Amino acid sequence: MNRPNFFIVGVAKCGTTALFDYLAQHPNTWCPTEKEPNYLAFDYPALQGPRTEEDYLALFAGAAEEHTAIGEASILYFFSQVAIEEIRARYPDARLIIMIRTPADMVYSFHSQLMSTANEDVADFAEAWRLQDERLAGRHIPSRCLVPEFLQYRQIGRMSRGIRRVLDVFPRDQVRLIVFDDLKSNPQGVLDEVTDYLELPRYDGVDFRVVNANRVQKSRLVTGVTTRPLRPGLQGFVRGLKRFTGLQNFSIRSLLARLNTREAPRKKLAPEFRQELRDYFADEVAELEALTGRDLSHWRD
Template identity: 45%
Template sequence: MPGRPDFFILGAPKCGTTALSEYLRDHPQVFVSRPKEPHYFCDDFDYYYAPGQRTEEHYLRLFDAAGPQHLAVGEASVWYLYSATAARNIMAFDPRARVIVMVRNPVELVPSLHSQLRYMLDEDEPDPEAAWRLQAARARGERLPSTVRVPAFLQYGAAAALGAQLRRVYEAVPREQVKVIVFDDLRRDAGAVYRETLAFLGVPDDGRDEFPRVNENKVHGNAALARLTQRPPGPLVAVARGVKRVAGVQRLGVLDRVRRRNRLVTRREEISPAFAQELREHFRQDVAELGELIGRDLSAWTA
């Protein structure tokens, strides 16, 4: 129904969720929330909402602009798939909700996620292999960055175990309400994936034929400015909340503009062949489970 989300992109991070949500946002009969990642349903990763803000009323305000012309209303929160509670909470919210899951080769996902967490200031170890080896210590609460929002984000082995995560989704959501998209397919033919997704959502094709790359690997131009915009100080946040309340708006957009100006798109360095092989061995069983769940041979990912 208009004004209430009925589809959810669950993640995983760095699997094309931003690209797909932006393509869908441009469709005149699809509404995608801003911000696209409210993370309302993953109450085990409670970092997005200020105290007292995690309410259904606050969440649904993100969809106030949705109207009867929108045949599909949704959002895309990349940590929903990793969350132990999100899929179940979504089904309690709307048992008929449609769910999109995006997956990727974990050997690619781990260094890509590491780079994204570096950009978001959740990660302070510059080398992905070194960060991988810190997982045990971090699980004990040691060697955690002071700016990490959720320490579990730094457990790369668990975050990239997409087979186990999809199994959890299927335990909560009827399979006919789930569409799984493999990132390789999106990269190879974004138009075909887009049209399949529209069909899944019950939305007619708008004839779109251009699909630019979105959310490429990025770094900060200025580290001090990054700290200010990614982790703004408390007094600045309080002032912004007051201004938004008086103005009656959800977002001011000032920090977003500064972040964009401080953003540099760059090619991520390749991990070593030895570390890539270690990741293939680590994820072999999980990749096999993922392939079995979606009925697809993914053995090339761990070959």
């Protein structure tokens, strides 16, 4: 049975979808068509796709002999308190990829993502930012929010903590940090770096298309349907139907969610608030510099 040997584990809104798409185009990789199965995030059952190991491994059933790199991308693993340990226990030789971005941009983009999935209901990010203490006390939580801790943007932006947690579990040579700026400015260079890391031949036939552009929801009602966890009885029915049809990678909910959103440019933050975010995350940027060995001072400007 085919088993994954690489994981893109985070960070959310840092280019993981694009990198996953580019890697999936390589002739020697096998990636499920459905990103983010979240199977190993056992502490977030409402967000899991496959619920059994059999269903999870079925995602990789199509891998052939030439597919020497078999992997998946689940950004929830970075936030999970158990997923990284589960990967280490089940796939000890796996190679992990973590993408990072300017913390101020990352949390703003994350807020937009939560808005599009009805996990956030305060459209103005500055207002949502100032609600964090109230929400930490359990107030002003959106009725459809599946993970209230995701509303704590100050913590979400502390990527260095998650990276250090990963490095406590995996040796450094099995963890590759990728800066979003590099993927944006030189996608072929980043792809070459990652394929070298995964011991794949370099490949120059990738379509570096725009992936996962900012989206906004069309209907809150449909969003509620697509984000609400399935009842246990329906979960079993859907799993059985997928096995019967051989469509393990197909998700009608993901299709509906996609149809219920449209691309829209993200509004620019007010300069004063943007500077507030950069000031708040200045020490975080220093931590990321230490972890990457890179000069990221422009993230503080």
